[in-house]
Each structure stands twice: as C-alpha cells, then as structure tokens.
Amino acid sequence: MTTETAKSKDPGDWPTLLKDNARTGGQGQHPARSPERAVWQFRAGSSVRSAPILEGGILYVASVKGVLHAIDVVTGTSKWKFQAAGQVHSTPSLSENRILFGCDDGKVYALDRHAGSKLWEAPTGAEVWASPVVCNGVVFFGSADARVYAFDAASGRERWVHELGGRIYSTIYAAEHQLYVGCGDGKVYSLDASSGTILWSTPTGNGIDSSPAVAGDLVLIGSEDFLFYAMNTSTGEVRWNYETGLGVASSPAVSGDLTVIGSKDGFLYALETHTGRLRWKTAVGEVVTAPPVIGDGVVCIQAGGTFALDSATGNVAWRAALAGAVQSVPVLAGDTIYLASLSGEVYAVR
Amino acid sequence: MDRRTFVKGGCIGSATLLMQGLDPAMRADVTPPAAPPIELHGLPDYKASPLGMPGLFPGRVIELRDPNAIVRNRVSQPIVRHMLEHAMKELTGEKSAPGAWAKFVEPHDIVGIKINPSGAPACCSSPEILREIIGSVQSVGVPARNILVYDRYSYEMDIGSYQALLPPGVRIFGIQEAFAGGAGYEPNVYCDANFFGEWETRSYMASIVAHEVTKIINVPTMKDHSASGVTGALKNLAYGTFNNVARTHRAPYSFTTPLIGLMCTVEPLRSKAVLHIMDGMRQVWHGGPLTQVQDFIDQPGILLVATDPVALDTIELEAIETKRRERGAPSLWQHDPNSITTNSDDFYRDAAKNLFFRQPGHVAAAGKLGLGVADLKQIDHRTLSA
Numbered sequence: 001m002t003t004e005t006a007k008s009k010d011p012g013d014w015p016t017l018l019k020d021n022a023r024t025g026g027q028g029q030h031p032a033r034s035p036e037r038a039v040w041q042f043r044a045g046s047s048v049r050s051a052p053i054l055e056g057g058i059l060y061v062a063s064v065k066g067v068l069h070a071i072d073v074v075t076g077t078s079k080w081k082f083q084a085a086g087q088v089h090s091t092p093s094l095s096e097n098r099i100l101f102g103c104d105d106g107k108v109y110a111l112d113r114h115a116g117s118k119l120w121e122a123p124t125g126a127e128v129w130a131s132p133v134v135c136n137g138v139v140f141f142g143s144a145d146a147r148v149y150a151f152d153a154a155s156g157r158e159r160w161v162h163e164l165g166g167r168i169y170s171t172i173y174a175a176e177h178q179l180y181v182g183c184g185d186g187k188v189y190s191l192d193a194s195s196g197t198i199l200w201s202t203p204t205g206n207g208i209d210s211s212p213a214v215a216g217d218l219v220l221i222g223s224e225d226f227l228f229y230a231m232n233t234s235t236g237e238v239r240w241n242y243e244t245g246l247g248v249a250s251s252p253a254v255s256g257d258l259t260v261i262g263s264k265d266g267f268l269y270a271l272e273t274h275t276g277r278l279r280w281k282t283a284v285g286e287v288v289t290a291p292p293v294i295g296d297g298v299v300c301i302q303a304g305g306t307f308a309l310d311s312a313t314g315n316v317a318w319r320a321a322l323a324g325a326v327q328s329v330p331v332l333a334g335d336t337i338y339l340a341s342l343s344g345e346v347y348a349v350r
Numbered sequence: 351m352d353r354r355t356f357v358k359g360g361c362i363g364s365a366t367l368l369m370q371g372l373d374p375a376m377r378a379d380v381t382p383p384a385a386p387p388i389e390l391h392g393l394p395d396y397k398a399s400p401l402g403m404p405g406l407f408p409g410r411v412i413e414l415r416d417p418n419a420i421v422r423n424r425v426s427q428p429i430v431r432h433m434l435e436h437a438m439k440e441l442t443g444e445k446s447a448p449g450a451w452a453k454f455v456e457p458h459d460i461v462g463i464k465i466n467p468s469g470a471p472a473c474c475s476s477p478e479i480l481r482e483i484i485g486s487v488q489s490v491g492v493p494a495r496n497i498l499v500y501d502r503y504s505y506e507m508d509i510g511s512y513q514a515l516l517p518p519g520v521r522i523f524g525i526q527e528a529f530a531g532g533a534g535y536e537p538n539v540y541c542d543a544n545f546f547g548e549w550e551t552r553s554y555m556a557s558i559v560a561h562e563v564t565k566i567i568n569v570p571t572m573k574d575h576s577a578s579g580v581t582g583a584l585k586n587l588a589y590g591t592f593n594n595v596a597r598t599h600r601a602p603y604s605f606t607t608p609l610i611g612l613m614c615t616v617e618p619l620r621s622k623a624v625l626h627i628m629d630g631m632r633q634v635w636h637g638g639p640l641t642q643v644q645d646f647i648d649q650p651g652i653l654l655v656a657t658d659p660v661a662l663d664t665i666e667l668e669a670i671e672t673k674r675r676e677r678g679a680p681s682l683w684q685h686d687p688n689s690i691t692t693n694s695d696d697f698y699r700d701a702a703k704n705l706f707f708r709q710p711g712h713v714a715a716a717g718k719l720g721l722g723v724a725d726l727k728q729i730d731h732r733t734l735s736a
Contacts, residue, residue: 047527206477246471264509289509
C-alpha cells in the first residue's frame, strides 16, 4: 500500500487521523505511565472537536471556529494560524508540504504546511467533517452532501465524484486500489479508487458515523445499530459482528489480532480481529465516541478524561482528568502526549 | 405577549400558584422562595399567529403505543412511520397524512425541528422519528434545505450522531458550541430576572428562532427532570431556545416555575411552535434529564402528538408519576428535605434522592398563562392502538 501520509521520517510523527493511513494509532509509543505534568498549554480560542496531528515538531489543531493552528511542540507557541470560512470539525491530514482539512463551508482546504498559506480549495455541496485521506497523489473524502470526492493532491483538480445514499461523516480508508467508507444510509461501501465506481455495498441496521480500518482481508467498522462489523474487503460479506449496548460511532484501532472499539454505552471493547471474540471490556465513561489509540502495551481513549488501559487485560493503567473532548484523539509521541479539549485547550503532557 | 411585559412574581410566581392548591405536598413540607419579578422582551411588532400555542387543537392529545416500536432499545422505522401518520390524521381529522401536515406547514416555510439531545445517547429524540417528520414536512413541499434540525448544544447533537443519521440536505445546527457564549442569540429578545444574585440576569432567545425559522415542530422526549419535575414540550422549547437557564436552579430550589411557561409566551416562539411530537419510545422515570442509567429508562414505545404543549405535558406528567409509583419512587410533587442530596452519584443511584425540590407545577403555571389546558378532566386524551 502506498501511504504518503504515513511515510514520515520520524516514527513519532502522526500525520493523519489515527497516526497513518493504516490507522495503526500510536503503536510503538510508550505512554505506559501516568503523565505527571503539563509541559505546556495552548488556548485554541474555541472548542476542539477533531484530533490533533503531528509532524516535524509541529502540532496542527483545528478549532471549531474555523482556525487551524500550527503549534511548536517544544515551546507550545503558535507558528501560524489560518482562518477558514466556516466551522471545522475535520481532523487535518498532512501530505508532503500540504496540510488538508474539511470545513463546514463545504470546502476542503489545502494549505502550505510551513507558511499556512492557501494552496487550493475544493468545493462540495455541504459540510465536510471527515478527514481528507491522501493516497497515490489523490485526496479522498466524503461530504454531508452524500458524495465521495477525489481530487488531485497537488493541484486541487477534481478527479471524480460519486454519490452515495446518505451523509458521509466517516473518514475513508484508502487502500492501493480500493476505498472503504461508512455512510449515513447505513451501508458500508467499497469504491474503486481510480473511478469511484461502487465495487460492493453492505447494509447495516442504521446509519454509520464510524470510520473503517482494514486488517488483512477485513474491513472493520461500527454502526449506530449497536453492532461492530468485520466484512470481507473483496466482497463486503459480513464475517462476524459484535453487539454492544448502544451505537458505535467510534472508529477502531487495530494492532495485530487486537481490535479496540468504543461504544456509546460507555465501554471500550477489545476483540480478536479475526474472530470477533471478546478479550475484555472496560467502562471508561458514560459515552465513548472518540477512537481509541493503541500504544506500547496500553490503549488510550478520551472519554470525559483521558484513560490508558492495559491492552492485555483492559485494566485502567492511569487516568488524567484532562481533555474532555469526546470526539478527539490523544496523540502519542515518545514520552509526550498531546491532548485537545472541548473547552479549546491543547495540552502537551509528559 | 407584548413586546415588553413585566410580570410580578406575586401575580404569577411559583409561590402564588402553589398556594392555590396545585402542589399540596410542597405546601406541607417547605415554603419555596417567591419568584422575583421577571421581565419579558419579545420581538418588536411581531404579529401573533393563530397556529401558535395552544394551537389548532387546544386540549387534544393523541397517544399511540406499540410495544414493537422499540425492541431491545432499537426503534423501528416502519412502525414509527405508521404511528406518526395515524396520530397526525387523528389529531387533525384529515384523511391523509399530507393533508394533516398541510394544516401546519406550507411549502414556503423554513421549518425548525427542535430536538432534545440532552440525554444522548440513552434517551434523546430518536433519529427514526426525526426522519419521518422530515419526510412528512417534505411531502408538503418544503425542500430539505429549508428544514433545520436544531438544539442548544452542538456537542450534545454530535453524541446523538444526528449529523450522520438524518437525510442529506437538511441542516443540522447547534446554537452554541459549549456552555458559554452569547453568539447565536438575539440581544433584543430576552427574559430578565435575578433569581439568586447572578451577575448575568438575562436569558436571550436563539436568533434562528427569532429570525430564521417560520415554523417549529417540537420533538421532546419523555423524561423526569431533577428541577422542573418533567421535561416535555414546554421545557424543551423554553430552555432549548433561551440561553443562560441553568441559573434558575440553585439547590435545593428551582424557578422553573414560572420561567418555563413565561418563556414559551415570548414572541415569536409562541407563534412559531405549531406542533409537538413527543418521543416516548423511551421513558426516563428517574435521573432525568441526563441519566444514562438503563435501570431508570423504560421502553414503552409511545408517541404523543398535540398542538397544546400544556395538555401534552400534563399527560406526560401523569405517566411519569404513575411509573414512579409503580417503581416505589417518591412522587414528583414530594418536597421532603430528607430526599435532597448534593451528591449527584446518589441521585443517579437512588430514585428516592433528588438534587432540587422539583417543580412539576410549571405545567399548570403555563396553563394559567393561556398556553393550553392543564386540567386532566378537560383534556381530550385519545389513546389509540398502533
């Protein structure tokens, strides 16, 4: 698989949602002990409901009021900021010298990641909450206008558009030739990456907010029908599903044969990737909608506060009463964790 | 209500209403503080609509119940479609569902659907019911872009995943991002009262209600409420339209009576709220409005439809009171100081505990303001089988 956004030189980089296009979410990082102090705190000026990303010593955070902040991770100070024309709920993605994010004004913006200047913008018919994903020089994303878009990453020129049956808030998983995405019409779709042609679609029992991950020949995704699904990547056939107590808006983190998913029932579930068998479940809050990330021996999740659970047992290793944004994701980078909060604070804790 | 109305607590305040016999339990236990004067500022020169509360059918409440409408906590889209059609035809006397909807909505309207996501995900306005309402509004000729699903807090709407679950084209809108902030509110339309010495004494009306939508379809849920007794049509409208409302509770007291009813009289809210569809798929009988404790949430599969929010909430109040009695919980009207706790964990564990002296009298108080019928004997409550 060609994953440009995952080709970072520094293993501590985190250039897109859940670290890289493979959604490995923090593997190899070491947040095994409780953070003891805040290295710095940055005020974004309004709520943060998306996830930070990190590359080359710069943390990028989008606030709901439409400001993308580039923050120096050493000092916690602003390098630059960019004001978009609408609210931003989309997690940015980095690709070469570009940073891309969706906006409620219906556009995806591409900025120069070093200067914060706009390179191009791509229009859609409604807000874009999903994160743009870059693969083989093409940016893929879904919009609330029910369409999936493919744009040239360098020029912003449209490659193709394909309409699905409902709003799209799920972030596309881009493999070499196939895309996978959940849709508000309750279906999981696979599209041909070069044309947008639908290769297969598989219905679930309600709309989908969750973003898929792929492990081997399985697409893994949650649905508001309370179920978490594993589908065959080639055919969409359901291999197994696992029932939770409420809707599954969270996106899975996958590490080998361990898949971790949160449910709105307040539990984090660890399942065997290839069978769906439950290894453990742990209550971490009243509601879990954020994706978990898997570090070295721990699973981290934002659910009211920030929790780290032993990935083997599900026991709570530590808990930090920081970062109440239940839509955000902690970024694990060596011995530092970066967190964004619903109240608009960004923290580096160590 | 006139543009500027000054209401003295002594005329309509909670104490006076309660002493008239609406709340005998409270009279026996504690004397609440008198409500302060409340000043109401409506939109200047707004012409009241005959569709405004109590609407076309004062005192009429249609109730449908189908145990198959919710099974294992999942709401059935086809069954709620049938229930809503049936209820709307019964409410209006029309033979067709589009004919029934046309009594309330016209093709040129901008329709706001006021949801209740505050208990999400355990108990909130069901996306399945919202989809049916949206489809029905569209059947009258209103385009999707002119339908706006809204509530106060966008983060609560996110938890309900409404953005992903509702049809494309419909706008989904949170009035404010988090707890603070005045953006999104009309500075000239407000209720002003100083309840507990708070520094900000005004609650402002949402701009989308004041200026953007032309009709409101109110979709409350069926829940008890730690301060107001129940949260139904009246509270969903009032406290979901005006900001800075939590200040009306300071343990153990609450001024939800009379403020909820008074807020609902302020124009243009009163005129624009033409229809109330109560989602009783789930019923919270303790721990409302935010509980996630499933032990306190039944799944009766009820849908209630009315134009009269007072009659509707009176039926809801009876239902919650009955359920609490069945479960051995104290009456919503009980004001025993021993039941009050300052520990929210106690409240969420024990149905005998509460955070405030509840104010279910807010429903009758709203009736006194002309918003509808609060006397059960005068309510045309039609219970139908789906």
